Amino acid sequence: MDAILRAEGVDLFYGTHQAVSGADFALRSGEVAAVMGSSGSGKSSLLYCLAGVLAPTRGTVSFDGTAFSTLDDDALSTLRRERFGFVFQYGELLPELTAEENAALPLRLAGRRKAPAHAAAGEVLGRLGMAELSQRRTSQLSGGQSQRVAVARALVHRPAVIFADEPTGALDSVNAAAVLDEFLRLARDQGTAVVIVTHDATVASHADSQYTMADGVLTRRVAA
Ligand SMILES: Nc1ncnc2c1ncn2[C@@H]1O[C@H](COP(=O)(O)OP(=O)(O)O)[C@@H](O)[C@H]1O
Numbered sequence: 001m002d003a004i005l006r007a008e009g010v011d012l013f014y015g016t017h018q019a020v021s022g023a024d025f026a027l028r029s030g031e032v033a034a035v036m037g038s039s040g041s042g043k044s045s046l047l048y049c050l051a052g053v054l055a056p057t058r059g060t061v062s063f064d065g066t067a068f069s070t071l072d073d074d075a076l077s078t079l080r081r082e083r084f085g086f087v088f089q090y091g092e093l094l095p096e097l098t099a100e101e102n103a104a105l106p107l108r109l110a111g112r113r114k115a116p117a118h119a120a121a122g123e124v125l126g127r128l129g130m131a132e133l134s135q136r137r138t139s140q141l142s143g144g145q146s147q148r149v150a151v152a153r154a155l156v157h158r159p160a161v162i163f164a165d166e167p168t169g170a171l172d173s174v175n176a177a178a179v180l181d182e183f184l185r186l187a188r189d190q191g192t193a194v195v196i197v198t199h200d201a202t203v204a205s206h207a208d209s210q211y212t213m214a215d216g217v218l219t220r221r222v223a224a
């Protein structure tokens with residue numbers, strides 16, 4: 001299998017506490033993978049390693065055949081900014097900017113002009129049911145609305161891989177379905193690879209592959 005993202009033997013320690021133990025993971029373009037598991041089992045820690053945000057204590061993670069450990073800080077941040085999309089916490093939005101300005105940020109950082117960047121951001125926000133709120137500052141949005149802005153920002157530059165940590169946690173079922181549809185559509189139409197950490201069994205049931213995390217150990221669930 002030709003994986004776009006691959007992790008081999010990943011351990012992550014915080015001091016003496018081991019959060020991830022020997023994780024192996026592979027993701028193809030266009031594949032949606034769901035990671036489930038109880039609170040504290042190491043899901044977010046694994047996602048940070050897969051996304052090149054935290055360096056594993058042992059083991060390797062590579063994107064398109066290149067190990068993160070061979071890249072310097074600048075190259076790794078450029079890779080993350082240009083090829084990855086993140087939905088980590090809606091608290092990371094810039095509160096003084098509007099929903100559309102927040103969602104357009106990855107395109108603006110990549111040097112895209114304001115008008116096309118905002119048009120693309122507005123379009124994604126519209127698909128997530130946020131058209132009417134696109135000009136509102138994100139400090140004046142609810143948790144669920146902010147979460148959809150964070151999802152829009154993760155998608156707007158059409159990244160190769162999206163890393164989403166509980167992207168539907170603050171959403172009702174209708175809006176959770178809109179977010180899931182958007183991930184599935186990108187995977188199908190653009191070949192985007194998606195890793196979703198989720199508690200939502202409906203979200204997980206639509207994924208191509210399912211994993212469980214328990215006490216830092218990642219296991220692939222085999223379909224019955
Ligand atoms: N920065 C940190 N420093 C020390 N321990 C941490 C840190 N982040 C997480 N942990 C611990 O690592 C374990 C896994 O955490 P986490 O990856 O956040 O789990 P999950 O996302 O599944 O809830 C937990 O025991 C947590 O308390």
Ligand SMILES: [Mg+2]
Pocket residue numbers: 043044045165
């Ligand atoms: Mg977590």
